Amino acid sequence: MNFSFVERLNGLFAQAESVADTATKALSFWERMMPPEDISSSGHLIMWLFNYTTYVNLFWFSLVCLGLFGFSYLYSQKRHKKAFYTHGNEKKHLLITALIGLGVFLSVDMVITKVSSRDIKEVFWNFPEDSEELVKVQVYAQQWAWNFRYAGRDGEFNTADDVVLLNDLVIPVNKKVMVQMTSKDVIHSFYLPNVRLKADAIPGRFAKLWFDANKVGEYEVACAEMCGIHHYLMKGKMTVLSQEDYDSWKNEQEDIAIATNDTESENLRWGWAWGSK
Ligand SMILES: [Cu+2]
Structure with missing residues (x-):
């Protein structure tokens, strides 16, 4: 009886250990996925662009997924037995498409172009003067x-x-x-x-x-x-x-x-x- 209790306890310990091991591995994987330490005065500018691009794209991607899966659910066969045909060429469809396109253009292309050309001009191609210190x-x-x-x-x-x-x-x-x-x-x-x-x-x-x-x-x-x-x-x-x-x-x-x-x-x-x- 005692023996089996100890055995079970050992089993539990082993399980806890493997969970902890997996968690540590996941954590170190996450750490390895992160960029290395930034030790420069201008690196944060690059990081800002990198993060902004990631998050703004994530936002638009989520919106697309929401539309795709949302409408698939709303217009599933269960809810709408009878098929509904549309060419999607009404004014409101064109307007929605144009607005989304404009939204992507302004929030992604325009922002990235503006910010990166500012950084290049003010920092990365703003070379230091030749001096003894340099x-x-x-x-x-x-x-x-x-x-x-x-x-x-x-x-x-x-x-x-x-x-x-x-x-x-x-x-x-x-x-x-x-x-x-x-x-x-x-x-x-x-x-x-x-x-x-x-x-x-x-x-x-x-x-x-x-x-x-x-x-x-x-x-x-x-x-x-x-x-x-x-x-x-x-x-x-x-x-x-x-x-x-x-x-x-x-x-x-x-x-x-x-x-x-x-x-x-x-x-x-x-x-x-x-x-x-
Ligand atoms: Cu090389």
Whole structure:
């Protein structure tokens, strides 16, 4: 008797555990579905557009479903034995259709166009002025890696003392970072999920973008364009350091670059004079 009671109790525990396990899995799935942490000053603009698009479309979709299933129910055979024919071309039908079309156009297309063109003008294409403070990085995408170049101690790009890193972007916190970017081979897409920024790297063209990061830590750099068989490997790391740590890191890297840069190496010659393209 006792034994079976203990057995049943164990069974209950096991059940509770599996329920808890399922709940945890569902929760972590939900967490994984959520966008990563936003550490930029302008990422909220992208999130606003993303959320607005989602919810306004959800609203119209629900309305369509309500009409579809609602009328199917109201005019089911049970309620209306006799068929009712209409061509739907009366004035009121045309008016309803036009109003819904106008509603979708105004609430989706117009709002998104207006808000995104405002954000682009005021923020994303409103590039920071060139100054001592500005962190300048050249990005060179290739199958399948990210090359990052800093000017080095002389402040000039494409000179012998440049700091060149592979898959390793290091920036100071709360500073504007300006990127000039191109690609060596095919189209890649420079993607920084934590600052909600994504731009194509196109061979023969130079893209520029700017961002900032307001939280120290390590974040992902990804390629968001299917660029070949090892596209999935094209992953870099963005490290955000405090100004102090960044300065000493930069100093150290500049020492290393001066001591070890092989200026004859083709691998180091991909840069260009800042702003020349
Ligand atoms: Cu790529």
